[in-house]
Amino acid sequence: MKRFTSKAIVKAIQENPRESRKEFMLEIFKKEALKSSNVSNYQFWRHDNNPIELWSTPVIKQKIDYVHQNPVEAGLVYKAENYVYSSARDYADEAGLLSDIIVFRSFG
Structure with a gap:
C-alpha cells in the first residue's frame, strides 16, 4: 500500500x-x-x-478528519478540500486528482 x-x-x-x-x-x-x-x-x-484499531464509526470518522485537517493545520490551505492531494475533496463531493477516494462513508 x-x-x-x-x-x-x-x-x-x-x-x-x-x-x-x-x-x-x-x-x-x-x-x-x-x-x-x-x-x-x-x-x-x-x-x-502507530497502528490504531478502527473499531467504531466515530473513531473512523475522527481519523479521516484528522488526516484531512493536516494541510489546514500546516497552513497550506484554509479548507481541507482545497488541498489538491487530499481525499477531502472527494468527501466534499468535488473531483480530486484520483477518482473516488472514499475510504468510509457514514449513512445516517
Whole structure:
C-alpha cells in the first residue's frame, strides 16, 4: 500500500505542470531517501507507524478528519478540500486528482 501510494503521489507531483513546489518537495523526498538503506529514489512515508484499531464509526470518522485537517493545520490551505492531494475533496463531493477516494462513508 505505502509503496503504491508513494509512487503514485510522486508521479503526480512530477507530472503536474501547475505544481509550483515540485522541485522543493522532490528534493526533500530525495534527501530523506539518502538516509534510508531500503529506499532508492524518494522517501515519501515514514518507516515507523502507530497502528490504531478502527473499531467504531466515530473513531473512523475522527481519523479521516484528522488526516484531512493536516494541510489546514500546516497552513497550506484554509479548507481541507482545497488541498489538491487530499481525499477531502472527494468527501466534499468535488473531483480530486484520483477518482473516488472514499475510504468510509457514514449513512445516517
